[in-house]
Amino acid sequence: MIEALQPIGHLVVVSPNEPQSGMSHAITVNVPLRMEKIEEKENFDFYVVSGTPVDCVKLANNQLFREHKPDLLVSGINHGANSSSSIVYSGTMAAAIEGCLYEIPAIGFSLLDFSKHPDFSASSHYIRMIVNNVLDQGLQIGTCLNVNIPKLPFDEIKGIRICRQNKGVWREEFDKRLDPNNREYYWLTGEFYNLEPEANDTDEWALHHHYISIVPVQIDLTAYESVERLKKWKWGNK
């Protein structure tokens, strides 16, 4: 991500100091946080924080960007998909959503590759294209972008699709084991299950068909259709 964006502008990198898989929008409230500057160059500052992805955004906003907001917040690249309902578990996307709450244009990037040394060449190209587009055109207040990139060489990626969030769930299977003291413990495992594999306007469809998916994401969770329905129920109001 740093290599892809260094040609574009001044970067301030604020990174958790430990892996944060599945941290979602968690914040640290019971222990204090540390933030340390570990690198400083002309166009590049690098900080590490002893907290979650959202802690990083909050600390950066409050301590590093007091006088003026950044032009853009980018989060990731996450290793592994944050498409469909996986977005709710994602610390990468939570950091983008946190930026969005503070009216900073924000993008979360995920690459569908869990390997230790993935091929980022296609990602770099498309990250720059998407970032330049957002810097040029802006995003609507209260929305950010969820970008997922298939695990494919540059030549095999067909392009970009603007999508809606696919309906799908993780079907969990906990792996139940016995420890040396004969006490049970559980490892979370699971498989993603697409509830609408035929729909061709979803992020899952795009990724399966070799496109990069972009879903614009909003912070207003209200189910407006249900508001009217629920108003008709009996609530015994005084």
Place this chain on the structure above:
Amino acid sequence: MIEALQPIGHLVVVSPNEPQSGMSHAITVNVPLRMEKIEEKENFDFYVVSGTPVDCVKLANNQLFREHKPDLLVSGINHGANSSSSIVYSGTMAAAIEGCLYEIPAIGFSLLDFSKHPDFSASSHYIRMIVNNVLDQGLQIGTCLNVNIPKLPFDEIKGIRICRQNKGVWREEFDKRLDPNNREYYWLTGEFYNLEPEANDTDEWALHHHYISIVPVQIDLTAYESVERLKKWKWGNK
């Protein structure tokens, strides 16, 4: 919550074994989980889990409700508001949203009272009313309820309002201190800032005006209006 719901049906309580403030939709992926049954009565089972609120829902679904789903998932009572954008940080609401992903009718309850021994008498009354309504009428697939209860005696609560999620943010101020080794550390503090105090259809308005707020919440985060806007940008597609 247990006392309020015991008259209504068979309860299976699955609770984290530690406070989980600000855990949002975090899941535990790097360490195994423990689940222990600590109480069993005719109409009541109580388990504790060494994980997050969402871990509790996943383990319960997979280990305790393999054959048939529960009729209802209730989460809370959280001590403190989960109204407006605070919902994104809330483990209470994440557990409800997780149930919703698995098509279980789900409600998260929060009481605007941080004291150690709050007065739950009004909460009990309204929890039963809301739960009975949901059991009678059902919720639409993909939606759950975010219920917030003001800190007021029963007589002063005016009733229930169906609302939309208020636009608001936490204005963070990190409290920067020095440890005995002269190293800086930060405590997260903040104040909620309402961006639309005049709107009278929001959960914040309802709570300030002595109503219980109910916001129906959806799991589809797609910003549909932005989908059309973004499709018009230049993406250099092949």
